Amino acid sequence: MQLALFIIFGLVAIAGALNLLFQRHPINSALSLIVVMMSLAVLYWSLGAEFLAAAQVIVYSGAIMVLFVFVIMLLNAGEEERTRGSRIAYIAGIPGAAAIFCLLSFVFLSERKQLGTTQLGGYLSSAVSNITGISHILFTSLLLPFEVTSILILVAILGAVVLARKEL
Amino acid sequence: MNHLSQFQIFLLLTVLKIAIVLVITLTTVAYTVLLERKVLGRLQNRWGPSRTGPFGLLQPLADGIKLFLKEDMMPLAVDRPLFILAPIIALSCALISVSMVPFGAQTLFHGVDLFQVADLNVGLLIILGITSIGVYGIALSGWSSNNKYSLFGSLRSTAQMISYELALGLSLVGVVLRAGSLSLRDIVNSQAHHGMLSWNVFGGCQFVGFFIYLMAAYAETNRSPFDLPEAESELVAGYHTEYSSMKFAMFFMAEYANMITVACVATLLFFGGAGTPFGHLFEGIFTHGFIHAVLPILWFISKVFAFLLLYIWVRGTLPRFRYDQLMGFGWKFLLPIAMVNILATALALAFHG
Numbered sequence: 001m002q003l004a005l006f007i008i009f010g011l012v013a014i015a016g017a018l019n020l021l022f023q024r025h026p027i028n029s030a031l032s033l034i035v036v037m038m039s040l041a042v043l044y045w046s047l048g049a050e051f052l053a054a055a056q057v058i059v060y061s062g063a064i065m066v067l068f069v070f071v072i073m074l075l076n077a078g079e080e081e082r083t084r085g086s087r088i089a090y091i092a093g094i095p096g097a098a099a100i101f102c103l104l105s106f107v108f109l110s111e112r113k114q115l116g117t118t119q120l121g122g123y124l125s126s127a128v129s130n131i132t133g134i135s136h137i138l139f140t141s142l143l144l145p146f147e148v149t150s151i152l153i154l155v156a157i158l159g160a161v162v163l164a165r166k167e168l
Numbered sequence: 169m170n171h172l173s174q175f176q177i178f179l180l181l182t183v184l185k186i187a188i189v190l191v192i193t194l195t196t197v198a199y200t201v202l203l204e205r206k207v208l209g210r211l212q213n214r215w216g217p218s219r220t221g222p223f224g225l226l227q228p229l230a231d232g233i234k235l236f237l238k239e240d241m242m243p244l245a246v247d248r249p250l251f252i253l254a255p256i257i258a259l260s261c262a263l264i265s266v267s268m269v270p271f272g273a274q275t276l277f278h279g280v281d282l283f284q285v286a287d288l289n290v291g292l293l294i295i296l297g298i299t300s301i302g303v304y305g306i307a308l309s310g311w312s313s314n315n316k317y318s319l320f321g322s323l324r325s326t327a328q329m330i331s332y333e334l335a336l337g338l339s340l341v342g343v344v345l346r347a348g349s350l351s352l353r354d355i356v357n358s359q360a361h362h363g364m365l366s367w368n369v370f371g372g373c374q375f376v377g378f379f380i381y382l383m384a385a386y387a388e389t390n391r392s393p394f395d396l397p398e399a400e401s402e403l404v405a406g407y408h409t410e411y412s413s414m415k416f417a418m419f420f421m422a423e424y425a426n427m428i429t430v431a432c433v434a435t436l437l438f439f440g441g442a443g444t445p446f447g448h449l450f451e452g453i454f455t456h457g458f459i460h461a462v463l464p465i466l467w468f469i470s471k472v473f474a475f476l477l478l479y480i481w482v483r484g485t486l487p488r489f490r491y492d493q494l495m496g497f498g499w500k501f502l503l504p505i506a507m508v509n510i511l512a513t514a515l516a517l518a519f520h521g
Contacts, residue, residue, distance in 0.1 A: 027250075027311065034304070054293035062300025063330065066307065070326050073311045073319065131290065131350060 006046050013039035024079045030068050037061045051131050174278070181280045186267070189285055193266050197424040198228035204480045211484035232417075240413040243314070250312035255411065255418035258305025262425035265298045269432045270353050272442045272464040283442075283465070284353065291352040292344065295433060296337055299388060303329045305422065306390075306397065306407050313410040321406025324491065325390060325397035331498045332387035332394075338506035339380035342513040343368050343437045356441035364445040369438040373516070376509045378438045380502050385430040387498065389423065392483040396491060431475035435468060442468040 016035035023029045037060045045053040138146050172180070202217065202224065209216025217224035242251070268291040272283035281287055288294055303326055310322020344350060346368060347358040359367050368374040387394040398406030408419045435441060442464035489497070 031250075031304075031308075038301075050288070050290050051293070054290045054297055057297035058293065058300055062297055062303070063333075066300070066303050066326060066330055069304070069307055069311075070323070070330075073307065073323065073326075 002046060006043065009039040009042040009046075013043070024082070026072050026080070027069065030065060030072060033068075034061050034065050037065065049130065051134055177278045178280055181277070181282075182285070185282070185285050189266060189271075190263065193263060193425060193428065194421070196428055197421050198232065200424050200427065200476055201231070201420075202228050203476065204483070207477065207480045208484050211481070235413060235417040238413040240415065243410050245314045246410065247312040247314065250308045251410075252415070254305050254309035254312060255415045255422070256305075257308070258302060258422040259418040259425070261298050261302035261305065262422040262429065265295045265429045266425070266432070268292075268295055268352055269429070269436065270356060270441060271468055272461070274353065275461065287351065287353050289349070289351045292340065292350045292355070292437075295429070296333075296340075299336075299426075299429075300329075300333060302422070302426070305419075309411070309419070310407040313407070315410055317404045318407050318409045321397045321403045321409070325407060328387055328390070328394065328396065328494060328498075331495060332384045332502075335380055335498055335502035335506050336384035336388060338503065338510060339377045339384060340437060341506075341510045342374050342377040343372070345510070345513050345517055346372050346374070352436050352441075356436055356443065359440040360443045363443070364440070367438065367440040367443075367445075374438060374509075374513070376505060377513075378434070380506050380509070381434060381438070384498075384502060385434065386479070386482065387494070389426045389430055391423075391427065391479060393486040393489050394494060395488060396494060427476065427479055428472065431472045431479070434475055435471040439471050 013036050016032045016039065020029045020032035020036065023032060037056060041053040041056040041061075044050075044056060205227070206216040206224065217227040220226040220230045242248070267285035268288065270281075270284040270287070274284075275282045306325045306329075307322050310318040310320075310325070313319070343355060347355040349355060349358075359372070362371065365371045369378045386392075390397050397403075398408070403409070408416055411419060444463070444467055
């Protein structure tokens, strides 16, 4: 049953991603992206990462995509025009995507011993808590990168404020 | 029930729990509307609805029948799929978050908790996540209506909800720090030792967090004094201007269901959930039997009811904010105070905890 859940939401994620590309109106594309992110959250949860799943929903679907939709609504963006696209996209794009796919699958398959394995959907029936583990790692061994990242984000916020208010 | 397997019992009980909780929530929504009209009426020195049934008690039923039977108008220029999807998103998000709420003391029956639909170890985060998804209902309704008042209403509402979500989330961190868990059941249990004295709002010294939560929650649910998205004097009816019949009713129900959820969460996090306020004082009186099982639910309901009354009282008392005041209040007042509250709680726990 957990496997069925995994497969269903994996397919929903792929369908959402394809719909994102094929839709002509930006707001429909943004909504497809939300579907992709929500199904990714379900996949994370079925792999035993419930904190990551909740963070994915709150941060990506709940905050970042709301801003996307907000901007699309505010600018009243119209439907995009279909063009043939550039030649380079056809020549380099498809082989490039195929090459990246092959490379990633090669790396994952050859290094599967080091990456470790997880039980597909096995965590849904028996609840494990990895929040304590995540916070322990974040605030002990990874404390410096964590704090540096937050300072980086703070600098970005201040930069955005300065750019937005010229008369400051 | 012995011939059923563990999974079948779980499935049956869960479906039953979901059905009961949905029915109770929707009935409460209907009667909260009546309560609001009655109390607002009394606040303004008039009767409120009093003609339908005794004391106007059948008014929600009459309203429901009226909204069901009305013609469902759909303007020509709307974006049809999103116009239909928006109220569904709003209502379903409002109803899903009730499933995390523990309504009574933990009562296990064949390994299934009877008074909570789902006990998740990240329950609080899930409620926050579902609330943030609920923004889409309002945002999309305004955009797909193709009407400038609707769009203004939904833009205001989106900006307001994003801004106040920060203060809302940060105000809860103090409680999570004290309980050491994100599971709502654990948070309630952490306040159960000495009755009222160990509730987070009194004994836990989280009253600052509580007031931030209360104000941010009013803004999150688009209620007065933060009801700018549907300010009648400026925007006709805001984001649901173009909606009629059942679709309008869904927005209406979503607003009240959100109110109930927010009241439940406030009760759970700051007022000890289903715990008694007297602690161990009257412990020996009802040790078993029906009253022992029902008493926690009665405490829970009375606390939630008190919050709903407070909502209505505030609506009848305070005037609406201006838009820049709203944003300034959220970002320059609530957010810094919430951070100071986190810092103070963390320091206190580090020295005494």
